Amino acid sequence: MSRGTRAIIDLAALRFNHQKVRQLAPNSKIWSVVKANGYGHGATRIAQALAASTDGFAVATLDEACELRQAGIDKPILLLEGTASAGQTGVACEENIELVIHNPEQLQWLVEQKKPARVWLKIDTGMHRLGISVAQVAEFAKQVSNQLHLTLVGIMTHLASADEPDNPQTDEQLAQFAQAQALLPNVQHCISNSAATVSLVDTHANWIRPGIILYGASPFADKTAKQLGFKPVMSLLAPVIAVRNIDVGEKVGYGGNWTAKRPTSVATLAIGYADGYPRHAPNGTPVWLNGQQVELIGRVSMDMITVDVTDLAHVELGDEAVLWGEQVSVDTVASACNTIGYELLTRRSLRVPLQFRD
Structure with a gap:
């Protein structure tokens, strides 16, 4: 399940x-x-x-x-x-x-x-x-x-x-x-x-x-699909499974490659590189959550990522984040990761089920 x-x-x-x-x-x-x-x-x-x-x-x-x-x-x-x-x-x-x-x-x-x-x-x-x-x-x-x-x-x-x-x-x-x-x-x-x-x-x-x-x-590095007049077909979604607060100077994720510069609220999302989200996504890669763009912080794990939700009014377990879709295009995420949308779309793993809508 x-x-x-x-x-x-x-x-x-x-x-x-x-x-x-x-x-x-x-x-x-x-x-x-x-x-x-x-x-x-x-x-x-x-x-x-x-x-x-x-x-x-x-x-x-x-x-x-x-x-x-x-x-x-x-x-x-x-x-x-x-x-x-x-x-x-x-x-x-x-x-x-x-x-x-x-x-x-x-x-x-x-x-x-x-x-x-x-x-x-x-x-x-x-x-x-x-x-x-x-x-x-x-x-x-x-x-x-x-x-x-x-x-x-x-x-x-x-x-x-x-x-x-x-x-x-x-x-x-x-x-x-x-x-x-x-x-x-x-x-x-x-x-x-x-x-x-x-x-x-x-x-x-x-x-x-x-x-x-x-x-x-988009097939072009300098133009998004939206600019070309095309609509995103896939929306990749993942729920919040944990929220915690950390202090200035505390680190997040493997290797501690992100350090809090302010008191920070961190949300953990149920998606990682085993689901097809790129492991090399850097700090700052955009994610959409509760009507607002937030940023990836810390290294992508096999099953989870963490995002900075300090500026959101309210976040709770089960809130659904958009990794790419209408709000954050796959082209934008690919650019942040120094790759192309083709790679991100085709690497979705089988444990991420597809749901079709007309």
Whole structure:
């Protein structure tokens, strides 16, 4: 049974964000990215909430794809990294999963399966993580087209620096991809991640693949999701489980890295790094409690954090704090912790239950 620590998932906000994305790219189809358990939000429920409005879903692993199929999701599903073995390839074909190919082995597995499959070629345009080179595109496309059971649906790439609008790497990557497009003008094209969906209209192409913006967090270091017009989907909540008063000079937490400079009221909250709250969150990280912003004090423990509630009129056991959500954005907390909202959302632990609201 939960200690009261929970994450509320606002499905109405999710649908709002999806509609916002549709407005940003009205001529593109949408792969809604639900990998990593829907960025920590619960992939199945997220997919069910978007099934009527999205054009398809994108995932990172075959298990993620199969989970959606088992939940009754019949929209197209794209396996972004492709399969990891011949056996996985057979399962993916049986489940009607669209497959990304980024190496010769994956193509050979598909050839040997002799099962119908829809295929995307991943082009390495300069990120050097996954993908075939532009020089390999024609040969790979020919091999796919020579197999009657395979359909070459499109080509795709990933932009390494779309979150930095002035970074010249993006133009270099787009120039590389344009060469691949010229070789295969009659297939579909997919380029845009969340950052490109928002800031690079010329990359929208036939398909876009928004991820983090669907969940109401920002892909940019200098802009919050609220500034971009998106609503937070997750609110991470934890109750107060203790309140105590300490004197000037007394220390709080492991290592005593916070020292009271005034008589201080300290509230302990039932959340820690085992729940997914970042262990490296520094003193001063904002928390929302009883209608007011308070500050984290002392090191984050496995199961608890402590906050300074001296300036609150009244705090008692059971009062609920917001670690991130509408009042304190996950982007703000991530910035304080020198990380990104993606990490905070996806690291929510299984002992923090999800509660879904429309």
